[in-house]
Amino acid sequence: MTTAADLRARVGAAFARLDLPSWPDPHPDRSPRDEEYSRLTDPARYRVVHARARVWADVLREAGARAEALPAGEGAADRPFDRGVRLTVPRPGTLALLLLERDVRDPFRPDAEALPVLDVAVARPDVVVETQPDCGCDACDTGSADILGTLDEAVARVVGGPFVALRGDGWGAQWYPDGGSAWSSGEGSAHDQHGARMELCRRLVAGEDVSLPPGAEAFVGAPWFG
DSSP states (O other): OOOOOHHHHHHHHHHHHHHHOOOOOOTOOOOGGGGGOOSSSSGGGGHHHHHHHHHHHHHHHHTTTEEEEEEETTTTTSSSSEEEEEEOSSSOOOOOOEEEEEEEOOOOOTTTTOOOEEEEEETTTTOOHHHHSSSOOOOOOHHHHHHHHHHHHHHHHHHHHHHEEEEETTTTEETTTEEEEESSSSSOHHHHHHHHHHHHHHHTTTTTOOOOOOEEEEEEESSSSS
């Protein structure tokens, strides 16, 4: 049986053969200087997130997934992507995995090098469950191992299943067997609603007939490989 851990090991081995640059966490004590928040020293090094996504796509294809290239420009209006692939397996109840490469340019510095960003989404380009790097400034740099590890975890959670993503007006949540998270941009905090949303996700995975909050969508995925 193919497991998420097996896939991560294959990805790690294949990626190592590419011999791409790596770098340590420049702030192991998490005490960046104030000026680092407005500085992006070397955006090109973040190309590793695009490379990692391509390795994931190759490994999943080898494991039996179907890959479909996506036209550039799709996705949410505020975050169009430049290149993307949609990966699916024929097993019932699974979610499509989308790996979306973005070349993010500074509107105030049009001649500056673009920042490579990778969105991990499910079902549709706008249902993003992870973004790396999540900022890109020097202050928020956590080193290549942490960035790639976070990306790997996001993909493995979808593929390993079960996985749930909830989306509402100004809020969202995701659940997986060993954890979950929630966010909110409106009134009230994500912390206030975390328990209720995690319980809703668990009930969805269990196949219960539940009522979603008004305007909310649920995306529920089974494991890709038995």
